[in-house]
Amino acid sequence: MNHIFRKVLLLHTVYVNMFLSFCFVSGTAAMNERQYRDMPTHGIGRWRHLLLKQAPKKKKDRNQQKELVSATDTAYGTLNVTVSGYDMTVVEHYSQYIHNFCNRLNIKVADSYALPTKSTEVLLMQEQGNKTYVDAVLKTHQRVIQLSSLNASLCPVFMDVILKNQPEGVQLSVQEHTEADYQARFKARPELEGLVAQINQIHVPNKTS
Amino acid sequence: MAAPCRKMASRSYSQLLCCFSRTAVGSGACRRFSVTPIDRATPRASTAADRATSPWSLMAAVCLQRLPVITADCSPIEQRFKQMLQQMELEKSMLSDHELRLMEDAERMSRRQADDYDSDEDLGDQEIMMTQDLEDTWEQRLKNFQPAPRVRADVDEDLTSVQRCLTDSLVLLAEQQVGAEKLWLLPQAAWQEGETLRRTAERALDSMTAGVRATFLGNAPCGVYKYKLPKAARTESSVGVKVFFFKAILVDGTPGSAPTAPLLWLKKSELQKYLKPAYMMNVGRFILNL
Numbered sequence: 182m183n184h185i186f187r188k189v190l191l192l193h194t195v196y197v198n199m200f201l202s203f204c205f206v207s208g209t210a211a212m213n214e215r216q217y218r219d220m221p222t223h224g225i226g227r228w229r230h231l232l233l234k235q236a237p238k239k240k241k242d243r244n245q246q247k248e249l250v251s252a253t254d255t256a257y258g259t260l261n262v263t264v265s266g267y268d269m270t271v272v273e274h275y276s277q278y279i280h281n282f283c284n285r286l287n288i289k290v291a292d293s294y295a296l297p298t299k300s301t302e303v304l305l306m307q308e309q310g311n312k313t314y315v316d317a318v319l320k321t322h323q324r325v326i327q328l329s330s331l332n333a334s335l336c337p338v339f340m341d342v343i344l345k346n347q348p349e350g351v352q353l354s355v356q357e358h359t360e361a362d363y364q365a366r367f368k369a370r371p372e373l374e375g376l377v378a379q380i381n382q383i384h385v386p387n388k389t390s
Numbered sequence: 391m392a393a394p395c396r397k398m399a400s401r402s403y404s405q406l407l408c409c410f411s412r413t414a415v416g417s418g419a420c421r422r423f424s425v426t427p428i429d430r431a432t433p434r435a436s437t438a439a440d441r442a443t444s445p446w447s448l449m450a451a452v453c454l455q456r457l458p459v460i461t462a463d464c465s466p467i468e469q470r471f472k473q474m475l476q477q478m479e480l481e482k483s484m485l486s487d488h489e490l491r492l493m494e495d496a497e498r499m500s501r502r503q504a505d506d507y508d509s510d511e512d513l514g515d516q517e518i519m520m521t522q523d524l525e526d527t528w529e530q531r532l533k534n535f536q537p538a539p540r541v542r543a544d545v546d547e548d549l550t551s552v553q554r555c556l557t558d559s560l561v562l563l564a565e566q567q568v569g570a571e572k573l574w575l576l577p578q579a580a581w582q583e584g585e586t587l588r589r590t591a592e593r594a595l596d597s598m599t600a601g602v603r604a605t606f607l608g609n610a611p612c613g614v615y616k617y618k619l620p621k622a623a624r625t626e627s628s629v630g631v632k633v634f635f636f637k638a639i640l641v642d643g644t645p646g647s648a649p650t651a652p653l654l655w656l657k658k659s660e661l662q663k664y665l666k667p668a669y670m671m672n673v674g675r676f677i678l679n680l
Contacts, residue, residue, distance in 0.1 A: 333609060337608040341639075342678065342680065347457075348461065349460065
């Protein structure tokens with residue numbers, strides 16, 4: 182008789198446990214989530230389930246072209262501030278200075294990139310002979326800061342400050358950003374252009390016939 | 391420079407393509423500039439009915455600045471810090487190609503001088519110029535180069551010269567007749583119907599100094615100063631004058647032909663002696679002392 186009562190008691194406690202666990206599970210937890218602790222405050226610090234789902238970032242998105250902002254009555258459109266010079270540390274520091282300055286003035290910086298370095302060979306004539314010999318190789322470094330829009334009233338102040346802080350040996354240039362500027366950054370693909378030319382050549386006789 | 395691009399016409403708005411380059415002091419004391427305005431829309435002529443008649447007459451003035459040509463000297467603590475940083479950088483840096491070649495040459499020389507020298511070890515091609523000789527020629531050329539003097543005391547004293555105080559930025563002042571007296575002011579001109587204020591400022595600059603080329607930094611004024619006329623001169627329709635200031639940067643160093651009014655190039659610290667206190671307070675707010 183006792184063992185029957187014990188079994189019934191055991192079963193009863195199991196059922197009660199299950200019932201209790203169903204009661205204490207909060208509305209957002211899944212049924213198959215493991216209740217590691219039986220405390221009613223279990224999971225009280227959870228916050229990641231409250232964030233919005235972010236689409237996973239693809240590698241391709243990084244190098245897409247940012248939209249060109251067009252100029253309005255009171256603001257300039259997308260502007261390119263190009264800093265170029267022979268001394269790389271000075272050029273980089275100056276471009277960093279301009280970037281920080283824009284952040285401080287709440288000017289939106291769309292992009293900040295470097296254009297490829299151009300090497301210039303300086304050839305000098307020899308004193309005795311007619312041959313030229315390589316004297317020096319000068320490398321021109323370029324850094325571009327792209328501003329998405331610049332308020333017309335802020336423009337004189339901005340230009341004044343960056344001009345007064347321009348270091349020696351550094352050229353500064355402020356221009357509008359165009360599609361051609363963006364395309365110029367890509368490397369030319371000679372094989373592709375050759376194939377395209379071939380396709381055009383094949384197609385043209387067909388059209389005329 | 392990028393080619394000027396086509397933009398949609400916008401009302402009284404012009405875009406600038408500016409290229410500023412700062413190189414070593416040459417013959418002129420100014421930086422080389424090039425500016426290409428792309429789009430100059432003509433301003434709309436407002437009809438008489440649009441404007442509310444106000445008792446304030448408008449004027450536009452130009453704050454023409456000559457930017458500093460050379461960097462200012464470092465203070466003693468800056469010099470010490472600079473030296474320390476250079477030392478640290480030198481110690482942390484790697485050897486350059488030139489230094490590696492110097493070391494190789496020295497090693498080769500010592501091998502040649504050694505008693506058990508085997509001439510077969512030497513490579514077939516002998517270099518014509520040793521690296522040390524190259525370095526010596528470069529040092530010689532550096533000694534022959536004479537840079538221009540950074541500070542010339544006599545030019546600094548001359549307040550009318552554009553080449554004074556190459557480490558500071560200078561502002562142009564002109565002596566003008568205002569009412570009954572002659573005052574030292576930023577060059578200004580009265581606004582006329584149908585032109586933008588910036589155009590007025592350009593006209594003021596042209597009338598005071600002939601042939602000076604300047605780049606205006608924008609269409610928006612950087613400051614305003616208003617003053618009431620003395621009680622004797624006040625009438626119903628003119629209570630006072632509002633002067634709008636526009637900033638401009640000097641492009642060409644030549645002052646051109648003889649100016650119509652005496653001109654001065656002053657640093658911000660020297661402006662106090664020439665400007666009236668109220669005017670100075672207003673103008674000092676937008677002249678940067680960098």
